Amino acid sequence: xxxxxxxxxxxxxxxxxxxxxxxxxxxxxxxxxxGNSPNAMRLSKQAIWGFVEQGYSRALESGWQLLRLQWxxxxxxxxxxxxxxxxxxxxxxxQNARR
Numbered sequence: 001x002x003x004x005x006x007x008x009x010x011x012x013x014x015x016x017x018x019x020x021x022x023x024x025x026x027x028x029x030x031x032x033x034x035g036n037s038p039n040a041m042r043l044s045k046q047a048i049w050g051f052v053e054q055g056y057s058r059a060l061e062s063g064w065q066l067l068r069l070q071w072x073x074x075x076x077x078x079x080x081x082x083x084x085x086x087x088x089x090x091x092x093x094x095q096n097a098r099r
Contacts, residue, residue: 037070039092047063074099
């Protein structure tokens, strides 16, 4: 499918003029994503792959279970606290950490 058609259908949000601009934008987005909680990103990837592998209904149930895991992680409070204090968050990289 051409990129323009994907944009018209709402499958993509941004179109870039050429491959170099697309790569630059991809790198910008990757930096933003890399700044997120490592645990939240890990769980998000699990949820995305779960949807691909499990089907819609099972993926929804599994996604809620993953979300509840993040609620108990220290990063769940660190993100809003850092935002409120206008500082960079200090993420806890341990997936086993609990509040």
